[in-house]
Amino acid sequence: MMESRLPRSFYRRPVLELAPMLLGAELVHESPDGTASGLIVEVEAYKGPEDRAAHSYGGRRTERTEIMFADGGHAYVFQIYGVHYCFNVVAARLGEPEAVLIRAVEPVLGIDLMARRRGIVLGDKELDWWRLRWGSGGTGHPPRSPVLGALEIKRPPAAIRRLTDGPGKVCRALDIDRHRHNGLDLTRDKIYIRPPAVPVPPQAIARGPRVNIDYAGPWADKPWRFWVRDHPFVSVSGRRT
DNA sequence: TGCTTGATTGTCT
DNA sequence: GACAATCAAGCAG
Numbered sequence: 220m221m222e223s224r225l226p227r228s229f230y231r232r233p234v235l236e237l238a239p240m241l242l243g244a245e246l247v248h249e250s251p252d253g254t255a256s257g258l259i260v261e262v263e264a265y266k267g268p269e270d271r272a273a274h275s276y277g278g279r280r281t282e283r284t285e286i287m288f289a290d291g292g293h294a295y296v297f298q299i300y301g302v303h304y305c306f307n308v309v310a311a312r313l314g315e316p317e318a319v320l321i322r323a324v325e326p327v328l329g330i331d332l333m334a335r336r337r338g339i340v341l342g343d344k345e346l347d348w349w350r351l352r353w354g355s356g357g358t359g360h361p362p363r364s365p366v367l368g369a370l371e372i373k374r375p376p377a378a379i380r381r382l383t384d385g386p387g388k389v390c391r392a393l394d395i396d397r398h399r400h401n402g403l404d405l406t407r408d409k410i411y412i413r414p415p416a417v418p419v420p421p422q423a424i425a426r427g428p429r430v431n432i433d434y435a436g437p438w439a440d441k442p443w444r445f446w447v448r449d450h451p452f453v454s455v456s457g458r459r460t
Numbered sequence: 461t462g463c464t465t466g467a468t469t470g471t472c473t
Numbered sequence: 474g475a476c477a478a479t480c481a482a483g484c485a486g
Contacts, residue, residue, distance in 0.1 A: 301468030303479045
């Protein structure tokens with residue numbers, strides 16, 4: 220498969236502009252175990268320094284947040300609740316500490332690898348769904364967005380959905396952690412993002428408040444979470460419009 | 461299907 | 474010392 224990856228210029232936009240543009244793109248990790256990837260279906264924008272929900276709120280610049288101040292196109296990976304990691308894409312330019320949290324993807328490459336990493340066993344029923352979804356492609360329609368293809372077929376089995384429908388699950392399935400991957404350059408390293416085959420049309424994008432940031436006061440109400448409308452891999456905590 | 465709760469550690473006050 | 478951009482188990486219905 221041809222490697223194409225988003226260039227630096229793509230990431231150098233204001234985070235609220237960049238976040239929805241990442242929907243339908245493919246997050247890829249070429250690890251020593253093999254390659255795994257998923258289509259991005261849910262994101263959240265964190266707009267430092269004015270955004271109280273952002274780790275860079277108030278311009279707070281610490282060892283942890285330092286990478287948020289880097290040029291667009293770097294990876295910001297942090298640990299949460301002592302047990303999970305969250306993967307973010309640094310947005311905008313050097314000195315502008317903005318980032319996009321990847322909340323959910325739909326598995327594309329390496330589903331067996333992801334299942335193993337997640338400790339989930341996939342049976343025949345699940346794999347049948349998989350073949351239907353990715354196997355035979357051509358239905359005679361004009362080229363369409365792969366990410367929207369999920370809306371046209373039967374809802375995926377729970378075991379497959381559970382692989383990557385949440386930010387901590389995405390990191391586990393793609394084997395991403397803070398120690399090895401924080402600060403990676405998405406334009407050069409083994410973690411990168413392929414552009415959407417076809418951009419997701421505006422009417423297929425839903426938006427609403429971000430998840431689990433009650434501490435952020437009025438900022439918690441900003442509709443800065445974006446997802447592919449009705450997509451089955453969007454995280455459970457707020458699938459509704 | 462939906463709610464409640466405990467796990468566990470880096471980070472900042 | 475408090476708490477967090479989460480997850481999964483357990484239980485009720």
